[in-house]
Amino acid sequence: MNLVEIGNDIIIKDLTDFNLAQTLECGQCFRFSKLQDNKYILTAKNKLLIIEQIEDELIFYDTSLNDFNHIWKDYFDLDTDYKEIKDYLIVKDSIMEDVIKSGSGIRILGQDFVEALISFIISQNKQIPQIKQVIEHLCTKYGALLQQYNGINYYSFPTIDQLKTLTEEDFKECKAGFRAKYLVDACANLSSGSIKEKELLELTSPEILDKLCTIKGVGVKVSNCVLLYGLKRKEAFPIDVWIKRVMENLYFKEETKLEILQSYAKEKFGDYGGYAQQYLFYYSRT
DNA sequence: CTCCAGGTCGTTG
C-alpha cells in the first residue's frame, strides 16, 4: 500500500478496485453524508472521518497513522485483493461480468457488530433514507458527542451500556415504530451476555445465524447482514427484495423461493457470496 | 387518500 503523510492527513495512492461513493452508497452502511462529489463525512468505530477520493488517491483528513492502521485500513477492507474476488466470480458465472462492472469499486466495510445488528433490525420494511433517520435519532439522543463540523454536531453510535437502559417507548420516540420491541429484545440479549460478539466469533456461520435468529425481530435476512457487515463473514448472502428480484431476472426468469435462491448463491458464489451480493444489490439499484 | 418500503411474527388453512 502506497501511503503518504502530509500534515495531519493521510493519503493512499495508486488505489485499484476502490470507489468511495459506491462503497458508501451501496446500502451497507447508514451513517455518512456527502459533502461534495467524492467527499464524505462519516462516523464509525467511535470516530468522525472526513474522506475524499480523487482519482486513484484516497485522502483521510486529520487522521493519525495509528487510527489509519488500526481502524480505517480494516474498515475499508484495504488489504483485500478485490481483483482476485472479481476474477473468481466472473469465472464461476459470466453474468457477473456486467454486474460487477456497474459497481466495480465497491468495498465491504468492516462495521461494528452492535451497530450492524441494531441498524439492520431497524431496516426491516423501511426505505434507506428512513432507516438513516431512525439511526440518527438514536445516535443524537443516546450517542456521545464526537466533534462539531461546520456547526453540526456528530455523535457516536450508542454503546450497549447506553442502549440497554432504553425502553420500548424510547425507541418509538426515535421513530422505530413496531421495531421498538425488537430493539429492546436485541439489547437485552447483548447486555445479559446471552449474545456476545467474542463468543459468536468462535462459531461457524450457520451457528451464528441460528443464534442471532433467537432475537425477536431478527430473521434470516437481518442475521445474514450482521454476519456480512458486522462479523466479516464474507460468505454470507443476505437476500432482500432487491436481491430476490435481480436474481429472478438474471438467473431464474420466474418467481423463485428464498431457499432456492439461497442455495443457488451458495453453490455459485461460495466463500465470496457476500461480495457477489453487494455487486448484485448495487446493480439492481442502478 | 392509498400504497408501499434492506422483513418478521403470529395466525390460519
Place this chain on the structure above:
DNA sequence: CAACGACATGGA
C-alpha cells in the same frame, strides 16, 4: 409447513 395479514412511520 406454506400462505397471508399486521405492524409504525413517512414519502410518493
